[in-house]
Amino acid sequence: MTNIGKCMQGYLDEQFMELEELQDDANPNFVEEVSALYFKDSARLINNIDQALERGSFDFNRLDSYMHQFKGSSTSIGASKVKAECTTFREYCRAGNAEGCLRTFQQLKKEHSTLRKKLEHYFQASQ
Amino acid sequence: MTRDQVAEELPNLAESKLTALVVDDSFVNQTIHQKLLNRLGIKNDVVTNGKEAVDVYCSGGNYDLILMDMDMPIMNGIQATKRLREMGIESKIAGVTTRANEGEKKEFMEAGLNDFQEKPLTISKLLSILHKLNFYVQT
Numbered sequence: 001m002t003n004i005g006k007c008m009q010g011y012l013d014e015q016f017m018e019l020e021e022l023q024d025d026a027n028p029n030f031v032e033e034v035s036a037l038y039f040k041d042s043a044r045l046i047n048n049i050d051q052a053l054e055r056g057s058f059d060f061n062r063l064d065s066y067m068h069q070f071k072g073s074s075t076s077i078g079a080s081k082v083k084a085e086c087t088t089f090r091e092y093c094r095a096g097n098a099e100g101c102l103r104t105f106q107q108l109k110k111e112h113s114t115l116r117k118k119l120e121h122y123f124q125a126s127q
Numbered sequence: 128m129t130r131d132q133v134a135e136e137l138p139n140l141a142e143s144k145l146t147a148l149v150v151d152d153s154f155v156n157q158t159i160h161q162k163l164l165n166r167l168g169i170k171n172d173v174v175t176n177g178k179e180a181v182d183v184y185c186s187g188g189n190y191d192l193i194l195m196d197m198d199m200p201i202m203n204g205i206q207a208t209k210r211l212r213e214m215g216i217e218s219k220i221a222g223v224t225t226r227a228n229e230g231e232k233k234e235f236m237e238a239g240l241n242d243f244q245e246k247p248l249t250i251s252k253l254l255s256i257l258h259k260l261n262f263y264v265q266t
Binding site: 037 | 159198
């Protein structure tokens with residue numbers, strides 16, 4: 001990995017490095033901008049999933065659809081741990097396992113929050 | 128890949144004046160795909176679903192290349208690709224999606240794609256699309 005270092009290992013994969021390669025004089029903050037878009041988008045999805053789970057009635061198709069979007073944007077930014085939790089959640093959706101979904105979602109939110117803090121620190125340090 | 132490396136790879140690309148349409152409902156992917164296209168000097172526009180892509184063409188728009196996402200609200204990539212082909216649109220369409228199982232890929236290809244790449248899109252994958260669709264002239 002380029003400047004990401006050990007603190008990011010496991011949280012970000014080679015896709016993040018691909019994004020860093022796209023950063024140039026025309027867009028010197030490209031990666032930070034994409035990260036901001038990701039966290040804005042993922043906050044919306046987390047909120048949608050939270051509300052769907054709080055209602056108690058598990059619409060697994062809807063939950064899977066939200067998580068498909070979440071996985072997609074996590075993949076695009078290289079958020080490997082978050083992506084892995086999305087995959088697990090979708091497996092539980094397909095199995096109709098509500099408890100598994102709830103448990104995985106809590107873990108996903110932890111990984112997401114950790115990634116956010118790490119990236120905030122990373123961008124501050126690189127200025 | 129730096130600009131110089133891209134220029135070496137495709138010396139005539141900058142002169143080709145290619146245009147592309149990004150069709151994707153994710154702002155993250157829109158931003159990344161536009162940046163990839165900009166890096167290759169390809170002028171581009173963005174729409175957020177298949178219906179908007181069809182509407183652009185109905186209004187007289189035209190692009191050399193369409194990067195078509197599969198899962199989108201209102202009209203998905205398969206529906207949009209079929210519709211564009213029914214309209215007689217001959218633009219090259221490359222499907223770009225996270226869905227990679229053979230059945231889904233086959234369905235998307237059969238809708239009328241010229242190429243397919245699994246997300247996330249990278250410079251290498253975009254160059255692969257351009258190579259496959261003969262969008263440059265080798266010297």
